[in-house]
Amino acid sequence: MSEQLVFTRPEVLADVATHYCPGCQHGVVHRIVAECLEEFGLVEKTIAVSSIGCSVFLYNYILVDTVEAPHGRAPAVATGVKRARKDAFVFAYQGDGDLASIGMAEIMHAANRGERISVIFVNNTVYGMTGGQMAPTTMVGQKTTTCPAGRCMEREGGPIHMSEIIATLGGVAYCARTAVNTIKNIAQTKRAIRRAFETQINGEGFGFVEVLATCPTNWRMSSVAANERVGKEMIPEFPLGVFKDAAKEEQP
Protein backbone atom coordinates (compact mmCIF):
# COMPACT_ATOMS: atom_id res chain seq x y z
CA MET A 1 0.00 0.00 0.00
CA SER A 2 3.01 2.31 -0.14
CA GLU A 3 1.79 4.35 -3.01
CA GLN A 4 3.97 7.29 -3.85
CA LEU A 5 2.90 10.38 -5.75
CA VAL A 6 5.65 10.83 -8.35
CA PHE A 7 4.20 13.44 -10.64
CA THR A 8 1.68 16.20 -10.12
CA ARG A 9 1.14 19.80 -11.13
CA PRO A 10 3.50 22.24 -9.39
CA GLU A 11 1.58 24.49 -6.97
CA VAL A 12 2.70 27.69 -8.64
CA LEU A 13 1.28 26.50 -11.95
CA ALA A 14 -2.39 27.53 -11.91
CA ASP A 15 -4.88 24.67 -12.03
CA VAL A 16 -6.75 26.03 -15.04
CA ALA A 17 -7.12 25.00 -18.66
CA THR A 18 -4.66 26.87 -20.87
CA HIS A 19 -5.68 28.69 -24.05
CA TYR A 20 -2.95 26.86 -25.97
CA CYS A 21 -3.86 24.63 -28.91
CA PRO A 22 -3.72 20.85 -28.43
CA GLY A 23 -0.10 19.69 -28.52
CA CYS A 24 1.40 23.16 -28.05
CA GLN A 25 4.54 22.77 -25.96
CA HIS A 26 4.30 26.11 -24.20
CA GLY A 27 2.58 24.10 -21.48
CA VAL A 28 5.63 21.88 -21.00
CA VAL A 29 7.94 24.88 -20.78
CA HIS A 30 5.57 26.62 -18.33
CA ARG A 31 5.62 23.52 -16.14
CA ILE A 32 9.41 23.30 -16.18
CA VAL A 33 9.76 26.99 -15.29
CA ALA A 34 7.21 26.57 -12.48
CA GLU A 35 9.05 23.52 -11.13
CA CYS A 36 12.40 25.34 -11.17
CA LEU A 37 10.91 28.36 -9.35
CA GLU A 38 9.58 26.03 -6.66
CA GLU A 39 12.80 24.06 -6.37
CA PHE A 40 14.84 27.20 -5.80
CA GLY A 41 12.19 28.61 -3.43
CA LEU A 42 11.86 31.68 -5.60
CA VAL A 43 8.08 31.89 -5.91
CA GLU A 44 7.64 34.71 -3.40
CA LYS A 45 10.40 36.89 -4.83
CA THR A 46 9.90 36.35 -8.54
CA ILE A 47 8.79 39.03 -10.96
CA ALA A 48 8.10 37.57 -14.39
CA VAL A 49 8.04 39.61 -17.56
CA SER A 50 5.80 38.19 -20.23
CA SER A 51 5.92 39.05 -23.89
CA ILE A 52 3.55 39.46 -26.79
CA GLY A 53 2.56 36.28 -28.56
CA CYS A 54 0.82 33.14 -27.41
CA SER A 55 2.77 33.35 -24.15
CA VAL A 56 1.15 36.73 -23.39
CA PHE A 57 -1.14 35.08 -20.82
CA LEU A 58 1.78 33.72 -18.79
CA TYR A 59 0.40 35.59 -15.77
CA ASN A 60 -2.74 33.44 -15.86
CA TYR A 61 -0.73 30.24 -15.60
CA ILE A 62 2.37 30.91 -13.50
CA LEU A 63 1.15 32.47 -10.28
CA VAL A 64 3.88 35.02 -9.65
CA ASP A 65 3.89 38.81 -10.00
CA THR A 66 4.11 39.62 -13.67
CA VAL A 67 4.77 42.69 -15.80
CA GLU A 68 3.43 42.64 -19.33
CA ALA A 69 6.00 44.14 -21.67
CA PRO A 70 5.32 45.83 -25.01
CA HIS A 71 6.11 43.72 -28.07
CA GLY A 72 9.74 42.57 -27.94
CA ARG A 73 10.67 44.77 -24.99
CA ALA A 74 10.65 42.11 -22.27
CA PRO A 75 14.46 42.20 -21.70
CA ALA A 76 14.36 46.01 -21.42
CA VAL A 77 11.46 45.90 -18.97
CA ALA A 78 13.17 43.09 -17.05
CA THR A 79 16.33 45.24 -16.87
CA GLY A 80 14.33 48.03 -15.25
CA VAL A 81 12.59 45.70 -12.84
CA LYS A 82 15.86 44.03 -11.80
CA ARG A 83 17.72 47.30 -11.34
CA ALA A 84 14.91 48.76 -9.23
CA ARG A 85 14.43 45.58 -7.22
CA LYS A 86 17.83 43.93 -6.92
CA ASP A 87 16.47 41.39 -4.42
CA ALA A 88 13.84 40.13 -6.85
CA PHE A 89 14.28 37.18 -9.18
CA VAL A 90 13.41 38.36 -12.68
CA PHE A 91 12.82 36.24 -15.73
CA ALA A 92 11.42 37.05 -19.17
CA TYR A 93 9.50 34.52 -21.26
CA GLN A 94 9.44 35.23 -24.97
CA GLY A 95 8.63 33.61 -28.27
CA ASP A 96 10.63 33.79 -31.47
CA GLY A 97 8.41 36.34 -33.23
CA ASP A 98 8.82 38.57 -30.22
CA LEU A 99 12.47 38.08 -29.28
CA ALA A 100 14.19 37.51 -32.61
CA SER A 101 12.27 40.07 -34.65
CA ILE A 102 10.91 43.23 -33.05
CA GLY A 103 12.82 42.59 -29.83
CA MET A 104 16.23 41.97 -31.43
CA ALA A 105 17.75 45.23 -30.13
CA GLU A 106 16.53 44.72 -26.58
CA ILE A 107 17.76 41.14 -26.23
CA MET A 108 21.17 41.91 -27.75
CA HIS A 109 21.86 44.87 -25.48
CA ALA A 110 20.46 43.27 -22.34
CA ALA A 111 22.73 40.27 -23.00
CA ASN A 112 25.71 42.44 -23.82
CA ARG A 113 25.29 44.49 -20.65
CA GLY A 114 25.15 41.27 -18.68
CA GLU A 115 21.92 42.11 -16.91
CA ARG A 116 21.24 39.74 -14.03
CA ILE A 117 18.09 38.37 -15.61
CA SER A 118 17.06 35.07 -17.17
CA VAL A 119 15.39 34.82 -20.56
CA ILE A 120 13.41 31.78 -21.68
CA PHE A 121 13.10 31.88 -25.46
CA VAL A 122 10.57 29.49 -26.99
CA ASN A 123 11.36 28.96 -30.67
CA ASN A 124 8.65 27.39 -32.82
CA THR A 125 9.79 28.95 -36.12
CA VAL A 126 6.54 30.82 -36.70
CA TYR A 127 4.38 33.69 -35.43
CA GLY A 128 1.80 31.66 -33.55
CA MET A 129 -0.79 34.05 -32.14
CA THR A 130 -1.18 36.25 -35.20
CA GLY A 131 -1.89 33.37 -37.54
CA GLY A 132 1.28 31.70 -38.70
CA GLN A 133 3.31 34.37 -40.46
CA MET A 134 6.99 33.94 -41.30
CA ALA A 135 9.28 34.62 -38.35
CA PRO A 136 13.03 35.34 -38.44
CA THR A 137 13.53 31.76 -37.30
CA THR A 138 11.33 30.18 -39.99
CA MET A 139 13.29 27.48 -41.79
CA VAL A 140 14.17 27.63 -45.46
CA GLY A 141 11.37 25.92 -47.40
CA GLN A 142 8.88 26.13 -44.53
CA LYS A 143 5.45 27.29 -45.68
CA THR A 144 3.76 30.05 -43.72
CA THR A 145 0.92 32.44 -44.54
CA THR A 146 3.38 35.16 -45.65
CA CYS A 147 5.63 32.79 -47.63
CA PRO A 148 3.08 30.34 -49.01
CA ALA A 149 5.60 28.77 -51.37
CA GLY A 150 8.08 28.23 -48.56
CA ARG A 151 10.78 30.54 -47.19
CA CYS A 152 13.25 31.35 -49.96
CA MET A 153 16.92 31.73 -49.02
CA GLU A 154 17.57 34.32 -51.72
CA ARG A 155 14.56 36.47 -50.96
CA GLU A 156 14.20 36.25 -47.18
CA GLY A 157 17.50 34.82 -46.00
CA GLY A 158 17.92 31.89 -43.63
CA PRO A 159 16.71 31.38 -40.08
CA ILE A 160 18.41 33.34 -37.30
CA HIS A 161 20.27 31.20 -34.77
CA MET A 162 19.77 33.20 -31.61
CA SER A 163 21.68 31.02 -29.17
CA GLU A 164 24.85 31.13 -31.28
CA ILE A 165 24.60 34.94 -31.50
CA ILE A 166 23.83 35.50 -27.82
CA ALA A 167 26.72 33.23 -26.77
CA THR A 168 29.23 35.62 -28.40
CA LEU A 169 28.14 38.59 -26.27
CA GLY A 170 30.21 39.70 -23.32
CA GLY A 171 27.75 39.75 -20.44
CA VAL A 172 26.32 36.30 -21.02
CA ALA A 173 26.96 33.76 -18.26
CA TYR A 174 24.90 30.90 -19.65
CA CYS A 175 23.43 30.22 -23.06
CA ALA A 176 21.95 26.93 -24.23
CA ARG A 177 19.52 25.50 -26.76
CA THR A 178 17.30 22.58 -25.81
CA ALA A 179 14.08 20.95 -27.00
CA VAL A 180 11.04 19.34 -25.40
CA ASN A 181 10.30 16.70 -28.04
CA THR A 182 11.51 13.69 -26.04
CA ILE A 183 11.74 12.76 -22.38
CA LYS A 184 15.53 13.03 -22.56
CA ASN A 185 15.37 16.51 -24.06
CA ILE A 186 12.77 17.59 -21.49
CA ALA A 187 15.22 16.57 -18.75
CA GLN A 188 17.95 18.56 -20.50
CA THR A 189 15.64 21.58 -20.77
CA LYS A 190 15.03 21.42 -17.05
CA ARG A 191 18.76 21.27 -16.35
CA ALA A 192 19.35 24.24 -18.65
CA ILE A 193 16.63 26.38 -17.11
CA ARG A 194 17.83 25.47 -13.64
CA ARG A 195 21.37 26.53 -14.58
CA ALA A 196 20.12 29.78 -16.15
CA PHE A 197 18.22 30.60 -12.96
CA GLU A 198 21.33 29.74 -10.94
CA THR A 199 23.43 32.26 -12.88
CA GLN A 200 21.02 34.97 -11.81
CA ILE A 201 20.87 33.79 -8.19
CA ASN A 202 24.69 33.77 -8.04
CA GLY A 203 24.90 37.13 -9.83
CA GLU A 204 27.08 35.65 -12.59
CA GLY A 205 25.38 37.42 -15.48
CA PHE A 206 22.79 36.98 -18.17
CA GLY A 207 21.12 33.58 -18.60
CA PHE A 208 19.52 32.53 -21.88
CA VAL A 209 17.75 29.27 -22.76
CA GLU A 210 16.30 28.67 -26.21
CA VAL A 211 13.70 25.89 -26.23
CA LEU A 212 12.61 24.37 -29.54
CA ALA A 213 8.87 23.77 -29.47
CA THR A 214 6.02 22.92 -31.79
CA CYS A 215 3.17 24.92 -33.26
CA PRO A 216 0.92 22.17 -34.65
CA THR A 217 -1.81 24.61 -35.70
CA ASN A 218 0.36 26.89 -37.81
CA TRP A 219 2.55 24.10 -39.10
CA ARG A 220 -0.70 22.48 -40.31
CA MET A 221 0.27 19.21 -38.66
CA SER A 222 -1.06 16.85 -36.03
CA SER A 223 0.53 17.20 -32.60
CA VAL A 224 2.41 13.94 -33.02
CA ALA A 225 3.70 14.82 -36.52
CA ALA A 226 4.72 18.27 -35.29
CA ASN A 227 6.64 16.71 -32.42
CA GLU A 228 8.42 14.44 -34.90
CA ARG A 229 9.32 17.44 -37.05
CA VAL A 230 11.26 18.93 -34.14
CA GLY A 231 13.57 15.93 -34.11
CA LYS A 232 13.79 15.45 -37.85
CA GLU A 233 14.00 19.01 -39.18
CA MET A 234 14.51 21.55 -36.42
CA ILE A 235 17.29 19.95 -34.38
CA PRO A 236 19.55 19.43 -37.46
CA GLU A 237 19.07 23.14 -38.30
CA PHE A 238 19.20 24.41 -34.69
CA PRO A 239 21.72 22.13 -32.95
CA LEU A 240 21.11 21.53 -29.26
CA GLY A 241 23.76 22.19 -26.69
CA VAL A 242 25.33 24.61 -24.25
CA PHE A 243 26.94 27.47 -26.16
CA LYS A 244 28.33 29.32 -23.19
CA ASP A 245 28.72 28.54 -19.52
CA ALA A 246 30.82 31.01 -17.57
CA ALA A 247 31.24 28.63 -14.63
CA LYS A 248 32.85 25.97 -16.81
CA GLU A 249 35.13 28.35 -18.70
CA GLU A 250 36.83 29.48 -15.51
CA GLN A 251 37.95 25.94 -14.70
CA PRO A 252 39.47 24.59 -17.92
Add this chain to the structure above:
Amino acid sequence: MSRIVIDEQRCKGCLLCVEACPKSIIVASSRFNAKGYKVAELPEASMDTCTGCASCAQMCPDVAITVWRTAKSKAKENE
Protein backbone atom coordinates in the same frame (compact mmCIF):
# COMPACT_ATOMS: atom_id res chain seq x y z
CA MET B 1 0.77 -1.54 -9.31
CA SER B 2 1.52 1.97 -10.42
CA ARG B 3 -1.21 4.07 -11.90
CA ILE B 4 -1.94 7.31 -13.68
CA VAL B 5 -5.01 9.50 -13.57
CA ILE B 6 -5.78 11.58 -16.65
CA ASP B 7 -7.81 14.70 -15.94
CA GLU B 8 -10.24 14.33 -18.82
CA GLN B 9 -11.48 17.90 -18.63
CA ARG B 10 -7.91 19.14 -19.14
CA CYS B 11 -6.89 16.65 -21.83
CA LYS B 12 -6.86 18.17 -25.31
CA GLY B 13 -6.42 14.87 -27.08
CA CYS B 14 -3.02 15.72 -28.57
CA LEU B 15 -1.90 12.13 -27.91
CA LEU B 16 1.73 13.04 -27.19
CA CYS B 17 1.38 10.80 -24.11
CA VAL B 18 0.56 7.86 -26.36
CA GLU B 19 3.87 8.37 -28.16
CA ALA B 20 5.79 8.96 -24.94
CA CYS B 21 4.60 5.83 -23.09
CA PRO B 22 7.42 3.24 -23.18
CA LYS B 23 4.86 0.47 -22.63
CA SER B 24 2.47 1.81 -25.30
CA ILE B 25 -0.54 1.27 -23.07
CA ILE B 26 -2.16 4.72 -23.35
CA VAL B 27 -4.70 4.91 -26.16
CA ALA B 28 -7.15 7.37 -27.67
CA SER B 29 -10.59 6.77 -26.17
CA SER B 30 -13.90 7.21 -27.94
CA ARG B 31 -15.10 9.75 -25.32
CA PHE B 32 -15.27 13.50 -25.79
CA ASN B 33 -14.82 15.96 -22.94
CA ALA B 34 -16.87 19.14 -22.36
CA LYS B 35 -14.62 21.07 -24.74
CA GLY B 36 -15.09 18.53 -27.50
CA TYR B 37 -11.64 16.97 -27.37
CA LYS B 38 -11.34 13.24 -27.78
CA VAL B 39 -9.42 12.33 -24.65
CA ALA B 40 -6.60 9.86 -24.07
CA GLU B 41 -7.11 7.02 -21.63
CA LEU B 42 -5.28 4.18 -19.97
CA PRO B 43 -7.69 1.21 -20.04
CA GLU B 44 -8.20 -0.41 -16.66
CA ALA B 45 -7.03 -3.73 -18.12
CA SER B 46 -3.58 -2.32 -19.00
CA MET B 47 -3.08 -0.49 -15.70
CA ASP B 48 -1.05 -3.45 -14.35
CA THR B 49 1.61 -2.79 -16.98
CA CYS B 50 2.13 0.81 -15.88
CA THR B 51 5.52 1.29 -14.24
CA GLY B 52 4.89 4.82 -13.00
CA CYS B 53 7.77 6.22 -15.05
CA ALA B 54 5.85 9.50 -15.57
CA SER B 55 6.99 9.88 -19.18
CA CYS B 56 3.40 10.60 -20.24
CA ALA B 57 3.00 13.19 -17.52
CA GLN B 58 6.23 14.96 -18.44
CA MET B 59 5.25 15.05 -22.09
CA CYS B 60 1.71 16.31 -21.46
CA PRO B 61 1.54 20.00 -22.44
CA ASP B 62 -1.55 20.46 -20.29
CA VAL B 63 -0.16 18.81 -17.13
CA ALA B 64 -3.30 16.68 -17.09
CA ILE B 65 -1.67 13.47 -15.86
CA THR B 66 -0.95 12.60 -12.24
CA VAL B 67 1.26 9.59 -11.56
CA TRP B 68 1.45 7.32 -8.55
CA ARG B 69 4.15 4.69 -8.23
CA THR B 70 3.84 1.59 -6.07
CA ALA B 71 6.44 -1.08 -5.55
CA LYS B 72 4.04 -4.02 -5.19
CA SER B 73 0.55 -3.88 -3.73
CA LYS B 74 -3.10 -3.83 -4.60
CA ALA B 75 -3.57 -0.10 -4.15
CA LYS B 76 -7.08 1.04 -4.85
CA GLU B 77 -7.65 4.57 -5.96
CA ASN B 78 -10.00 6.78 -4.00
CA GLU B 79 -10.24 9.74 -6.32
